Amino acid sequence: MSGAKITDILRFLSQDAKVPLATALGKVVELQKANMTSAEQISKANPKAIQEIFKDEKLAKQVLNAAKRVSKKRGAPADSATTSPQKKKKESKITKDSTPFEVESSLGLPMSSASDSELCNMTVVTNRAPLVLAFAVCVLKYTMPEQPISSRLSLAQAVVSANSRTKAVSLGLESGQSAEQEGWGEGHPTIKVLGRDIRVLKRWDYNPREGEPDQASASEEPNAVSAKDFVGNGDIEDADKMPPLWGVDLEAIRKSQATIAGSDPKPASALPIYTAESARSYLLRSISKLQEGIPPKSKSAAAAVQEKEDYVGHLVHAIDSVCSSWATTLSKSELDRRAWAWYLRLRPDVQSGAQGWGEKGHVKLSDILALRRDP
Structure with missing residues (x-):
């Protein structure tokens, strides 16, 4: 998964689906293995597959509903990297009520998974x-x-x-x-x-x-x-x-x-x-x-x-x-x-x-x- 896709899926989970960031961080690899690297792919996935990843029925439904809502609203293509970065920045604004952990996570720099070659x-x-x-x-x-x-x-x-x-x-x-x-x-x-x-x-x-x-x-x-x-x-x-x-x-x-x-x-x-x-x-x-x-x-x-x-x-x-x-x-x-x-x-x-x-x-x-x- 490219650095851009990792950033996108983390933003979706933590901001749109309201999944605690620490939980979202630990689920990226499992979502990748299940070929669920965008909101649209998650929205079309089997609910049981999502539940197996998140180990919680309520949380799995929360993620699935958020994926359907985001896909319908944005008309997102299969590759979520094409979703407007500008729009995401507006959604990820830190407020005065944000915790220090949330502030620090919002300041993280873009990630890259590119190989040396x-x-x-x-x-x-x-x-x-x-x-x-x-x-x-x-x-x-x-x-x-x-x-x-x-x-x-x-x-x-x-x-x-x-x-x-x-x-x-x-x-x-x-x-x-x-x-x-x-x-x-x-x-x-x-x-x-x-x-x-x-x-x-x-x-x-x-x-x-x-x-x-x-x-x-x-x-x-x-x-x-x-x-x-x-x-x-x-x-x-x-x-x-x-x-x-x-x-x-x-x-x-x-x-x-x-x-x-x-x-x-x-x-x-x-x-x-x-x-x-x-x-x-x-x-x-x-x-x-x-x-x-x-x-x-x-x-x-x-x-x-x-x-x-x-x-x-x-x-x-x-x-x-x-x-x-x-x-x-x-x-x-x-x-x-x-x-x-x-x-x-x-x-x-x-x-x-x-x-x-x-x-x-x-x-x-x-x-x-x-x-x-x-x-």
């Missing part, structure tokens, strides 16, 4: 900043495995922001001291990501597992998506472990204080941080497929969005496989250092001649996979 034939188009973001998110999964996906995205965006400012200064686009150099980060602890010291805010009152269904551990199947992919493996009650973190936006702090100083005093607002939602959105819209040969026919907006998401999934899958292959032999600090060296070798301007920080270039996924043999 398939990845080796793919090339993405991007620029430096999104590639830095992708590398940072992936390496944090191994250097700080206790961090949930919301923290990884926030910390990765902090790295991107710091790199962007350094590049702007080197090009003469910005001058003067940074907010860090002026002391705006004093009092905030630091961590190192891709060799950079990042100021962070500890989220002691946040438990990413809050709202996780009780049957989560029992429902995980071989090859199923693990909840650890988005909630981390930390224990919020263990004071010896690092709690979830936010990357602190020092430049925003300096700017907000300057604004307040020039106007009437106002109550202090929440500390500016790099939000996970904006980092994820930036990554999804900044990676695309290299179009070779004759330009293809124009695609619908929904198809274009889906293709971008698919290729983000392929890129993250390739980088993750590299980090995973070295995580057992390198220390966390060395893996972090090595990841920055890998990025420098692969950055788009080196690969395809792009000259500026914002100019796009090509990155071959075969070059990323070759890093698993990096000396």
